[in-house]
Amino acid sequence: MKYTPEKVYWVILVVILGTFITVAGCTGTASVSPSTPTTTASTPAPVTGAVTVNIQNFAFSPASITISHGTTVTWVNQDSVNHQILNDAAGTFAEGALFSSDSLLNGKGYSFTFDTPGTYPYHCSIHPYMKGTVIVT
Template sequence: MRLTRRRALAAATAGLGLLAGCTGDDAGETDDETEPTGPATTTATTASPETATSPDTTATPTPTESPTPTSEPASDDGSDPLVTMESVAFSPMRLSVESETTVTWENREALRHNVRAASLDDAAADWSFQSETVGRDGRVTYRFDDPGVYQYDCGVHGSKAMCGVVVVGDANYDGTLPCE
């Protein structure tokens, strides 16, 4: 019986160590913040690829999943398209929207994530954005005003694990993302 308890304790300790490694930033540091009790929201709006922060209140959209770009709203009420952060992935990974559309990313898991602008290949628009790191039910929003290919990743987990693209307006993207 004593040996079984030791094995259980060792397995639990190892599992916590692995989980702690997934919650840090790019430098491998861990995030000592506690999980928020309610949804966190990072909002950025822009008239060009630069950002400004303002509060946002939106209805809770339903996720859409598709391996190809989609331009359909993520909720029944026609609100912002939704990208979920779950299973260390963005879903949908590819999203097509019209200009002047706000996209919402929502974290649906216990691991912490963020959204940051990335140039994963030559097709990427030059844009600057990095959200704060959010826990479960945390939200990040960004308004895409100008047509283009906007690539992004999770700054916590990196572009090989977690990346995506928002194709705005009449732009096209046929490339392969590093996380595909």
């Protein structure tokens, strides 16, 4: 039997395909149940006393906090640009706001004590895409 380049090509192709199909058939997934029960993350307990929210990289960190009523939250600007805290109930302007800071320079802060349970979304009035939430229990 004479081996031509065309025959060698087909033999190599068949060997490669056969190997691929064999390997693919051997890598099926099996169902394995965990040996220990899994748990879901629970909601963190509300914080009491004082909480700090850092303003850094044009974001509030943490963006959402859960606190007990009577807790004071302090926002501290870590950015090189000014930021201004404003609760969403006021819309775009500070009139009628439950809490609203002056423009905060780098390193400056603003504090507010939350006495009434509820959910209080807020934003930076200078950079409205920056948003956060305070949940008071």
